[in-house]
Amino acid sequence: MRGLATVPSYVVMQPTTLCNLDCAYCYLPFRAADRQMPVAVAEAVAASVNRWASTDRFSVVWHGGEPLAAGRERLAALMAPFGPEVEHHVQTNATLIDDAWCEFFARHRMRVSVSVDGPRERNGERVSRAGRPAYDRIVRGVAALRRHGLPFSALAVVNDPSPGRATELYDYFLDLGCEVLGVNIEETEGVNTRDNAHDAPAVTGFWAELVSAWRRDPRIHLREVEWSLRYAGAVLDGTADDLLPSRLDPIPTVAYDGSVVVLSPELAGFTDPRYGDFSSGSVLTTPLHTILAAAERTPWVGEFIDGVEACRSSCPYFGFCGGGHAANRYFELGRFDGTETEHCRNSKIRLLEGVLEHARDHQSPGA
Ligand code: SF4
Secondary structure, eight states: OOSBOSSOSEEEEOSBSOOSBOOTTOOOTTTTSOOBOOHHHHHHHHHHHHHHHTTSOEEEEEOSSOGGGGOHHHHHHHHTTSOTTEEEEEEEOSTTOOHHHHHHHHHTTOEEEEEOOSSGGGOTTOBBTTSOBOHHHHHHHHHHHHHTTOOEEEEEEESSOOTTHHHHHHHHHHHHTOSEEEEEEOOOBTTBOOOOOOOHHHHHHHHHHHHHHHHHOTTSEEHHHHHHHHHHHHHHHTOGGGTSOSSBOOOOEEOTTSBEEOSOGGGTTOOBTTTBTOOOOBTTTSOHHHHHHTGGGSHHHHHHHHHHHHHHHHOTTHHHHTTOOHHHHHHHHSSSSOOOOHHHIIIIIHHHHHHHHHHHHTOOTTO
16 A cells, blocks of 8 residues: 555535534534535536546545535535435434435435434533533434434444443444444544543453444444454455555545545644645645645645555554554644554554454353
């Protein structure tokens, strides 16, 4: 794996910077402001995306702010330039989902992922702008999805990973009825400067327990655990080198104003005296495929690629991790060519160690 691919596997779009919630761990800098994406931005992105989607499966992920805060009419106008073969996904806090939104999702064959952190008492960080808990509204939104028979994924943020939490979390999502679950240990990034250092055995124990909970009833695709098991299987088969793509997926985020930030959506909206606004260009002046063809020349991206090479030569977990995420390096280390971060310890190294701990604990005697 060397350098950036020029064709991404998906594009992230920010229809509005606004979010109707104000979660304590949110990284978004402008979530109280309603800066809306003009249709001209979507048209420019679609000109490249429709080409890519004509030869391969391709997704657009509507992310925020809270994308549903843009309203159905505006979201439909932004989606209209994309061809019928493009798959649309939305990452939402679920609080605005009602029957009308469910009809919208069904009509546009939109795949929905909801953000919820587990049972009510684990959602204390998810609050409205007035500081009121959002949990009841989240659950009402999920109930609407279920009423309409719409499959959905879920994304949970965990801020105190430890054994005991994992079983509770997994059982909750089994009841909630999601098809896929992603588990993010809270990250220090964007405007969230809270410390994310945790006790190593506790985090490893959390992941090990999550594997146990999943293996008891693997009805949900558990993203992180399935990645790790696939990697462990490939190591045993001697095919682990084939798992990483030959070049990094640039995963462009197109901000509301058309500026394009590659690799990490979390960098959009920030500026730095050394790196400027992190943008590789604007789709309002340059086609997206042209921006991506030159994205490696964006100064911070070159520094990040150096960091990935440093990981390759120093970290035994590189074959699984591929070098981590740009935003975690920047917000934790202040630059892009460092290697280990608290994020990669929590969510890559201890994840893999947790899977191994589970395997050791469940080895058959004499094996
Ligand atoms: S686990 Fe951390 S140090 Fe290792 S390859 Fe990933 S980002 Fe780099």
